[in-house]
Structures are given as C-alpha cells and as structure tokens.
Amino acid sequence: MSFKGDHILSVSQFDRDNIQHVFQIARSMQPYASRQKRTKVLEGAILGNLFFEPSTRTRVSFGCAFNLLGGEVRETTGMESSALSKGESLFDTARVISSYSDVIAMRHPQSGSVAEFALGSRVPVINGGDGANEHPTQALLDLFTIERELAGSGLTIDGMHIAMVGDLKFGRTVHSLSKLLALYKDVRFTLIAPKELAMPDDIISAIENAGHQVHITEVLEGNVNADIVYQTRIQEERFPSKDEANLYRGKFRLNQEIYTKYCKSNTVIMHPLPRDSRAEANELDNDLNLNPNLAIFRQADNGILVRMALFALTLGVENILTNYECAVPWYSNKHSG
Amino acid sequence: MSFKGDHILSVSQFDRDNIQHVFQIARSMQPYASRQKRTKVLEGAILGNLFFEPSTRTRVSFGCAFNLLGGEVRETTGMESSALSKGESLFDTARVISSYSDVIAMRHPQSGSVAEFALGSRVPVINGGDGANEHPTQALLDLFTIERELAGSGLTIDGMHIAMVGDLKFGRTVHSLSKLLALYKDVRFTLIAPKELAMPDDIISAIENAGHQVHITEVLEGNVNADIVYQTRIQEERFPSKDEANLYRGKFRLNQEIYTKYCKSNTVIMHPLPRDSRAEANELDNDLNLNPNLAIFRQADNGILVRMALFALTLGVENILTNYECAVPWYSNKHSG
C-alpha cells in the first residue's frame, strides 16, 4: 500500500485499510510535532503552497507540517496577483509551478479546480479545499481525532453515535467526514440543522445505503447525547449573501449548561475551526474551554500530524524518517502538552 | 537571569540588569549578522511571524533574525485573510497557531491584543507592536544603539542629554524608549513637539519621578545641542484623519545646515524609520547621509542583533550558539560594513 507520487484530491480515494495506514504514519509524527526530536528527511524539498482563497489556518498548517519534515515552503496567496487573473489556464499554472516544487498543496474557491490543476502538475497535488466540493485533509484529521478521542473511552468508530450540528448544506467538512464514516459499521448519525441548511440528499442516501442510521432534526436540545458532537460555523463566504448567512448565525449554541443537561458525561466536542465567538454567533461558548472533552484544539493539532503523514507518503519517505533524526536543542514545553 | 519560555510583551519587563544581559547576547550575534560565520542552532525551529498590520521592515527584520539563527519562518500578513475576520477570538488563534510554531512574533493594530494573544499561546510571544501601546523590540534596539553610539565618544547613558523631536503623542517608540531611559541616571530630556502632539503627562511624570530633567519646547532651533537627537515620523495611520496628520508633517526638519548651526559636533541622529523623504515632510534631509553621526541605518542593523538575542533567550539557546557554527562559503562584503 503506497501513496508515492499520488495526488490526494478526494476522500473517495480512501478505504479503511489505507486510512489506517495514513493514521499509523500520522501517529509516528507525534515526537516531531511535540519537539522531542526532529527529522530532516525532506531537507531541500520544496512545497508549493498555493492558496488562491485565504485560509490562514490551513495554509500555515500545511506549511509547518512541511517544515517539520525539514522542507522549504514557497507560498502564493490570493487570486488577484496570480497569472490566473491574466487568463492563464489552470493547466499552464500547474505545469509551470509544479516544475519549481516537489509537492503542491492547493486551495481554490472553485469546485473541481484542484483536480483540473492536478492534470497539469508534474508533482503530487494535495487538495486543501476546492470551494464547496472537497477538503480531504480536514476529513482525515477529523476522523483521526474521532478515533483517538473515542479510544480514551474504550470506544471505536464502529458503533459510535455522532451528532452533526449547524450548516450541513454548505459545510463541506461534514460532507467529506460523512463519506469517510460511511466506510465504518453501524454508525448512528444525528443531523441537526435548519431545514434550509439540511444535509444534501445524496449524502444521506450514501450513509443509509451503507447501513447506518440517520436521524434528522431541527432541535439541538435532547439530541446531543452522542459520543461525538461535531459543531460547525456558518460560513458567510459560501452563502449567496451576508444577510442570508445572518439568518442562521447563532441558531445552535452549545455551552456548559446545555452540555451538562443534554450530553453524555464523556461526549467529545469537535469543530473544524475557526469557531465564531462573536456574541451573535457563539457556536461553542468559551465556558467549554475548561471542559476536558472539548477536543477542538487537539483536533487542530492533529491536522499537523495528518498533513505530515500525507507529505511523507506522497513523497515516499514514510519509512526513512528516523534515518534523518536530530536532537532539538532549544527550549520547548510542548513535550508534555 | 533567564528569559527562557517567557513572553516579551512590554518594556516594563526590563531592568538595567536584564537589559545588559540582552545587549551582551546581541553583541555576540554580530559575527553571524555580518556573515563572518553562521550558526544553525535553531535549524528545524519555526517562527510564526504574524503581522496583522503591515510593517515590511519589522516583519522582515524578525524573519531574517530567525533565519540567521538557522530557523524557518511561516508568515501571515494582513487582517482580512485571517480567521480573526470570521469571528475567531485571539485566544483561539493563539492556541492553534502556537501549536504549529516554536516562537511567535506578532504585530496587531489594537492596543493590548498581543498580551491577550499570549494568554492562549503555548510558545513564547514577542510583541512586534500593538497599536499605540508598546513596541518593546524597537525600544531595546534604540537603547542598544544609544549605548553603542555614545561609547564611541566615551559617554554613557547615565548623564546623557537626548532631544526627542516630532510626534511625541502617538509615537509609541518614544514612549517605550523614555520608559527604558528612566531606568538610568541623570538623563536630560528635551521634548520638542507641537503642543497638540506633546509627550503624554504620565510619561513625563514617570521620567521626572525617576529623577531626570525634562525640558519642553515647540522650537527645534537652539534645542538640539544634545548627545542624541531622536527624530520621529508623523504616522498618518495613528491620526484620526489624514488632514490632521498633514497639519504637522514637515514641522520639524533637520538638515546639515541646521545640524552645523545648532548641534554638537558629535550629536548622534536617530530615527525609528521609515523616514518620510517626501518634500512636504523631509524629516531628515538626504544631505545628512554623508554625516558620520547619522546613525539611522546602524540603528536598523542593530534591530537584527537585538531580535536575534531575544529569540535566542526565549528559546534558551544563548549559550550554545557556537556549538552549531559553520563557515560562510559565499561572497559577502558585510564583514567590513
């Protein structure tokens, strides 16, 4: 099983076996991410980090993951300043930029653009989000987090209960995650959304056809006694207008009081981040920051591990990481964190 | 005395003793900055360079200082493209980004924002300027420059005479520098500013309470026979309107003729840069470029040394720099510069 030289464009490339392989490599990245030691296996390699749509968090996560393997990062942000605005095709851009790089991570506002780009690329392309379509690294890090968090309670993805909350229509992370979860057995889905932002029918069918239970509701209270609650953000940028987005902002809020009343004692809270902490939204109240089951920051941390794994796999260095290890001579308190 | 793991948020963290420690480490950085040799003590370490407000000079200075110690830099510039504009709290941003980095340098337009950010950070945060509030690395490099320049004339900060010129109200660099100078003995301050842009009362009180002399005036001529003249720029971005800024632009100009007439023969000229060289401002005339006492570029160069020192100290590598030294095989004429 190998991803050497492959593009990572869609969650549909994954099955349970190769997911476990990615996760095993991701776990082996922990000592580097927590600075117990470092590896310079990719010293001299270049990541082309192409963000034609802004996303600080994902961009920096890809960049740091590559740095943590010893590589260099060349970045492009924004659309205006790029040749694309001068009428260049994605094929041409890919053909040229891929000549300068060893691997490319790319985000673009348009559905399908990353796959189109990959056709022209001479090096592996990792999809960092293409509009409302796919965001496979987010789905993988979400799944990785679910597996890790449940393991703490002796649970597995097979047989678990997940409640997805908020914008299930435009939120591509819940779409991609649902497709991955469908690969497992006997998952119970509770989908909590306003009717207008309901999970698309094709995804519900796919889940049901794979033998899972789906419960659909518009009410948060009484429906979050799940193993995982996956909260989402109203993403203004996916809505036709800001006004329409505002109709739904703040509709579902989770705080410690609701948690105590309606969740299990070990319900894990997830969120793809950023969470909207403005008063009118407040999707996840800050009073949950003290709740040990708030997994949102561990989830973000896991993103580094999963992205490191995907770089190592597509560049075929997953088995030689330790040959390039060095000590970390600077102070860090991350070992314990 | 150690800064290992500490945030550097304010000049109030410093006293004469730890300032001397920072300066001693800064001096030890000179051979690396002038390319006589290099050190890779921070090879594999990652600086998160977060500039939510543009400042090319300070951003590049932090980035290069980190590169000169062997480390990698991941950058974010601008506000719009960041999660903050999607309602994310500074705490969340800090918690996530700090997981990706070993140390963070941050500039933000809002007073107090960097300290707020530091509360959520898992790694040391260095304040690169938070609105009108603080800019401690600038104050330290200014003080370092004053000490170095005076030493050439056999003078010390104790007992010196400094004239500060221009916008002393919004110019945070003169505020921070004044607080540091107050730690020394018998400093004579001449504050030259339009009444509307006068040094704030609390800072004047602090200086006077520490036993220093303060002379306040609105006239440049006859008042610059000091050891140091610290000229400032009218910073449009700190004024309520551009029109108001324009009222004061160009009010105090220093050129070689005025220097010859009113300054001492060895008066050192400083400026936090950028200096506004447009005809309507012309704070420091280009004819001063030939004056050996124009210290503004040495001042900028010192910024690298001081920032290298702060990175080395907060990451606890100040005593092992030489263990990671290598030769510089490429051509450089900086050795002599």
Add this chain to the structure above:
Amino acid sequence: MSFKGDHILSVSQFDRDNIQHVFQIARSMQPYASRQKRTKVLEGAILGNLFFEPSTRTRVSFGCAFNLLGGEVRETTGMESSALSKGESLFDTARVISSYSDVIAMRHPQSGSVAEFALGSRVPVINGGDGANEHPTQALLDLFTIERELAGSGLTIDGMHIAMVGDLKFGRTVHSLSKLLALYKDVRFTLIAPKELAMPDDIISAIENAGHQVHITEVLEGNVNADIVYQTRIQEERFPSKDEANLYRGKFRLNQEIYTKYCKSNTVIMHPLPRDSRAEANELDNDLNLNPNLAIFRQADNGILVRMALFALTLGVENILTNYECAVPWYSNKHSG
C-alpha cells in the same frame, strides 16, 4: 570573468563571452533542478525577494531557484504594505533591507527603480523587471532556450530566423531579447505587430546597425516559417486603459492548423508566459500542447536554471556547488522529465 558582488540590472551588461559563462553554469544546475541530487552551498544565506508589483511566476521562480541552492527566502509582495507608501526613498529601503539579506531580487512597476534601489544596497541586486524598462533574467532564459532548442536541430543563434509576434511596443521581454540577439551574427528578424504596437525605432536601429535583417509586417500568415516564433501576451497592465488593450487582444493567434500550414516542421514556439487562454485572446491554442516544438514549458523550466546560475555567480559559489552535494531521498519523477 566573474559576476561576484555585481548587480544584474540590464541586458547591456552582457556580451557573448559572459553570456556563455552564465549558460555553462546554468547547465550545471540541471541535476539539482531535476532532483537527481541537491546542493546546500547557500545554506544559511538569505534572499530578499521584493515584489512591489505582483508576478507569481517570476517571484516563485526566484524563490525556488534560491531554495534549490540551499538558501532561505524572505519575501515582500505589494506596494501598499511597504514603507515606500509612507514616503521612504528607494535608497533608504535598499540600505535597510540589504542589511538583512545576502542578495536581493526585485520587481517594481517603475522604470529605473531597481537601478536606483541598487545604489543604496549593500548586496547584489537582480532586476526581476522594472516597469516597461528591463527584465534581464527573462531575456537570458529566452536566449538560453533558443540556443538549447536550436541545438536539437543542429542550428545556432548565428544565422537563425526569429519571428516576434504581438505587442512589440510594451512587451519588454522582446526588447531585452532583441538586444541580446543583436550580439550574435546574421540573425533574421520578422516583426509581426499591429502598427500601433510596433517595435520601437531605437531597438530596430540597434538591430540593423549590428548587421541583422529586419522585416516588418502586420500579417501572421505566411510570415512564421522561422526557426523560432516568439509569441507575446497583450499585457493589460502596460496599456493606458483596458479598452485599448482589448483592441489588440486575440489579433494574432497561433494554432496547430496555422502551424502546419505556415511554419517549418521544426519551428520552435516560445512565449514568456502566462499565455492568455481565454477565448477572446487564445494567443497559443491548447491544441499546440501536443506539438513537441511547443517550448513554452521548457522555457519556464530554464528560468530556474538561469536564475540559479545568476545567484551562484553573484555570490561567487559557482565553482564549489559540488562540495555541498547531498542525495535526494524523496520520490521524484522529474529525473526523466
């Protein structure tokens, strides 16, 4: 013959001898660019990559070229965020930023700006394009490509026939390339442009005075049976208005049908890229992508080699590259590409 410590500002710095020297070094970069091995001769060196005008391709090409030699890159993009917008002179910017770097690559919208900047710089400055004036690295990579492509057919630049097509007035790449070609012998130029976008008289005179033949026409058909066809893009940003640019967009289109009918069987097609592939422009049809004589991507790839050569030469490491060689442990399919 050495460029050590030199600025690279204009094609007028080059003669046939030092061009051949640059090209010899450029060819020696091939194994690093195609990942057969790597060199870290510039490990610890810093490139200041200053793009005051957007140009993703050129910016990334300079950055990657420097990374491929082992160096670090600190970048600045855009004008607004820079000190220049606060009234700083190019001299001051140069003096400060050059202190932070070992070499600088710079693009700026204003003619002559890069040369002015170089006056203040303490390190070599490479012109990455200054408005309508010069773009010497593009001219060199074009010439390098012509020599390489012709060699495949047993031809040389001496005695060849080149057709330049499109905007020959604002297109600085054809100006700079023409000046370099004028150094060779018996070159035949066919200049195909609308009268309003004709090649400037001074360049035509220079070519003719050097003993070359010039044929001027407004018609593509029947005039492209040359050894090289150099197609250009209508660069909106160089025209007084978008409307004026639109008058000429799509005026000359080359596709496989026209190629078959009017070109030689081995006519090499070049373009400085990006090519405008929108229907209204379509300067080079995508059906040419299968034509082995379409050299536009090899041309872009050659840009890396030429820029690596210029960095190596200005930093004086062109003879010690192999002393710093290492293996490439990660997967790459570029060896064969």
